[in-house]
Amino acid sequence: MNRTWILTLLAILLAGCLHADFSIMVRGDTKAQTLSETSINNVRYVDLESFGKVMKAINKLDWNEGRVFLHIYDEQFIFLDASPYYSFKNESYNMHYPLVKKAGKMYLPSVFVSERLKVHFGKKIEVKGKSITVDKPTDHSVITIVLDPGHGGKDPGAVGRKNKTNEKDVNLAVAKKLKALLERELGMNVLLTRSDDRFVSLQDRTKYANERKADLFVSLHTNSSTASQSKGLETYYLSTAKNSDARAVEAIENGVVELYEGGSAAKSKYDDLAFILSDLSQTEHLESSNLMATNVQQNLVAGTRSPDRGVKQANFYVLRGAFMPSILIEMGFISNPEEEQLLANGEYQDRLARTIFEGIKRFKFRYDRIRNT
Numbered sequence: 212m213n214r215t216w217i218l219t220l221l222a223i224l225l226a227g228c229l230h231a232d233f234s235i236m237v238r239g240d241t242k243a244q245t246l247s248e249t250s251i252n253n254v255r256y257v258d259l260e261s262f263g264k265v266m267k268a269i270n271k272l273d274w275n276e277g278r279v280f281l282h283i284y285d286e287q288f289i290f291l292d293a294s295p296y297y298s299f300k301n302e303s304y305n306m307h308y309p310l311v312k313k314a315g316k317m318y319l320p321s322v323f324v325s326e327r328l329k330v331h332f333g334k335k336i337e338v339k340g341k342s343i344t345v346d347k348p349t350d351h352s353v354i355t356i357v358l359d360p361g362h363g364g365k366d367p368g369a370v371g372r373k374n375k376t377n378e379k380d381v382n383l384a385v386a387k388k389l390k391a392l393l394e395r396e397l398g399m400n401v402l403l404t405r406s407d408d409r410f411v412s413l414q415d416r417t418k419y420a421n422e423r424k425a426d427l428f429v430s431l432h433t434n435s436s437t438a439s440q441s442k443g444l445e446t447y448y449l450s451t452a453k454n455s456d457a458r459a460v461e462a463i464e465n466g467v468v469e470l471y472e473g474g475s476a477a478k479s480k481y482d483d484l485a486f487i488l489s490d491l492s493q494t495e496h497l498e499s500s501n502l503m504a505t506n507v508q509q510n511l512v513a514g515t516r517s518p519d520r521g522v523k524q525a526n527f528y529v530l531r532g533a534f535m536p537s538i539l540i541e542m543g544f545i546s547n548p549e550e551e552q553l554l555a556n557g558e559y560q561d562r563l564a565r566t567i568f569e570g571i572k573r574f575k576f577r578y579d580r581i582r583n584t
């Protein structure tokens with residue numbers, strides 16, 4: 212071997228030492244993945260996004276608040292921009308080096324990968340120098356969905372002008388048909404907030420979805436207007452910003468509290484929930500809720516040929532407490548004699564269920580891909 216060769220070899224070895232990237236092997240996989248390291252201010256870092264991809268961690272960045280949320284094996288880590296501290300299961304931990312923002316990217320100190328992960332996850336993570344073996348990351352696909360047939364029991368919801376059809380009955384019938392489709396064709400775990408004619412408070416509906424750790428929440432309603440010619444479909448997701456039209460529908464659906472849950476005293480418990488709006492756990496789902504609403508609305512309109520009144524935002528109590536993508540569908544105007552007849556018709560209910568199903572299916576396909584990559 213001549214001198215040039217030896218020097219080249221030395222250079223390669225040296226470079227290898229300087230850029231000793233992590234090699235992460237997922238148990239069950241045949242090929243390890245490389246996680247590159249970068250030196251920032253003489254400290255080793257990994258780019259948070261790349262790390263998230265390897266661990267199939269859902270990461271959410273809240274740039275305004277300087278917070279980063281990372282979900283690994285269904286556990287949540289919260290990091291703060293420029294801080295060495297992070298929170299895990301309500302405890303605070305010190306990495307000794309801060310999270311760093313550089314050129315629009317977030318960097319996590321390598322020490323988190325090499326030292327901290329195994330402390331939190333035990334046998335799931337095995338570290339040997341730069342080689343790390345990890346348990347298969349959690350599958351984040353949508354599995355559990357809560358369907359919420361609006362109203363029920365003493366609360367009939369809106370009542371038809373022509374045949375006195377009760378909204379609560381239409382909502383329940385479509386929910387049951389939709390449940391069957393989601394179970395049969397997508398193998399989903401489908402839960403109903405009520406499976407018979409009973410009263411359930413708005414708060415209990417979302418509480419149920421949260422407790423069951425549902426991935427999606429879909430509330431089914433029929434619309435009502437003093438103008439009997441009003442007709443068509445609307446799909447809502449949560450917001451405080453709204454137009455007067457949306458405000459009118461919001462007033463009707465939220466009116467359940469005044470009418471059937473004990474009036475203004477009961478109303479205060481929903482106003483106490485206002486903080487939820489500022490909570491990131493809720494706002495982080497708005498984009499997904501919008502996407503689900505759009506997919507459902509498009510399929511509903513195409514499949515029923517009922518007028519498209521659009522995807523809208525309103526501050527529905529029933530969506531406020533939900534910690535998952537959530538929508539509320541107004542499947543037609545029960546106050547319109549023509550639509551009342553359709554809504555009460557079993558075959559039309561089948562079509563509503565089928566088209567909502569197609570919308571959820573399309574959304575699930577995209578959402579699963581986003582969450583698993």
Ligand SMILES: [Zn+2]
Pocket residue numbers: 361362368369378431432433464
């Ligand atoms: Zn309703």
